[in-house]
Amino acid sequence: MTEPNSARNATAPMIEMRHVEKFYGPFHALKDVNLTVAKGEKIVLCGPSGSGKSTLIRCINHLESIKSGEITVAGHRLSDSQKAVDAVRREVGMVFQQFNLFPHKTVLENCILAPMRVRGLSRAEAEATGRKYLERVRIGDQAAKYPAQLSGGQQQRVAIARALCMEPMAMLFDEPTSALDPEMVKEVLDTMVLLARDGMTMICVTHEMGFARQVADRVIFMADGAIVEENDPESFFRAPAHARTRAFLGEILHH
C-alpha cells in the first residue's frame, strides 16, 4: 500500500518501544514497556480496561508523552520536539473509538484536509487521493455527505480512509469497534482485514478475538500497565501462560 523509503533499512523495525515508562500523576500507566513491530506485522493488543493498552498506542504518535524510554517509528526517534513529533505523525495513522470525524466538514473534506495542509497536495490531487481511499473502504458514494448523516460503521470507515489518505507506513487502531452497534462491527472489521491483507503494519487495541485469530501475527496481553504475555494467536488462545491472561480470556470469550 505504501512505498517503503529506500533510504531506510528494510530490516529495521517499523515501531520500536524500549523501556517506556509513563505516569499520570502518581499513577504508573506504563511499566517498562518493550515492543518491536516489524514492517507489515499486525499486532492485537488486549487487556482489561485501565491496563494501559490505549495509553501505549497513544504514546506511539505522541498523543501522550512518556516519562522515560525510547520510541522509534519508521526510523524517526520520538522526542518532545515538535519536529520529531511531526515526523512520526507523518508516518502513522490513527483510528479512534469515537471516530472523531470533523462534523463541520463533508466526508471528502475530512479526507483532503491533512493531505493538503501536511503533504502540500493541491485540492485536485488531494481529492483524487481521498476518492481512491473512500472507494477502498467502499464508501465512495457518500463523499458529499456530512458525518452526522452516516451510520457509525460508515463513519468509522471514513475515519480509516481519512487516515489512509496520508499514506502512512503504520496504522494504530484504538478500540475501533467498541462504540459501534453490533450489526456495524463486521463492516469495520472487514475493512481492517482488507488493510491487513494489503500489508499494512497495524497495532489494534481491540477485544474482537475473531479478528485477532484471523489477522494478528502476535497477540499481546497487558495488565496494570505492563505487557504480561505475547504470543501468536493460535498459542495465545489455546494455551495462555499466565493466570491473568486465562482469567481475561475466560471473561471475554464466555459471553
Added chain:
Amino acid sequence: MGILELTYLLQGLLWTLLLAAIGFAGGIVFGVIVALMRVSASPWLRIPAIGWIGLFQGTPLLMQLFVAYFGLPLLGFDVPAWAAVSVALTAHASAFLGEIWRGAIQAVPRGQSEAADALGLPARSRMVDVIMPQAFKLSLPATVGFLVQLLKGTSLAAIVGFIELTRAGTIVSNQIYRPLLVFGVVGAMYFALCWPLSLWGRKLEQKMAAATAK
C-alpha cells in the same frame, strides 16, 4: 413631536447603530486575539488575556467610557468623542467576546484536536480548520446575546456628550417637554432593534439543542 424631532431621533439611532457596529466589528477582531491568547499554552500570552478579560468584566462599561474619553487625551491622543467611545466599546467587546469564545473553544470535544494532532496538522490548521469553525457555531447564541447587550450599552455614550439615540432623546425631550412620549419612542426604537436579535439568538440556541439531542 414633529417630523423635525423624529428626524433628529433617527439620526441618533443611526449613531447608535454605527457605534454598535464599530464596537462589534472591533470586538470580533480583537476578541479572536484575546480568545486565542486565553487558550494558549504559553503563560506570556495567557496571563495578559486573563487580566484583560478580568479588567473589562470587573468594571462598569460607563467607567470604561469615562476612562477612554478623559484618559486618551491625557495620554496625548486628541481624539473626537466618537473615536474615544469606539475605542472603549471595542475594548469592552473584545474582553466579553474573548471570554465567550474561550469557553466555546474549550467546549469543542478533545477528540477533535486529538484527531487533528494524529493527522499531523500544524497548530494553526488545527485551530483554523478544525476547532474554530466548531467553536464559532457553539458560541453563536451567546455571541448574539452579547450583541444585544452592546447595542443597549451604547446608550451610555450619552454620558460623555455623544449624541446617539438616548442623548438625542434627552435633547428632544428638553425641547418639547414631553418626556414620556419621546422616551417611549426611543424605547420602541431600541426594542425594534434588540427584540429580533434576541429572537434570533434563541432560535439558534434551540437549533443547537436539537442538534446535540440527535
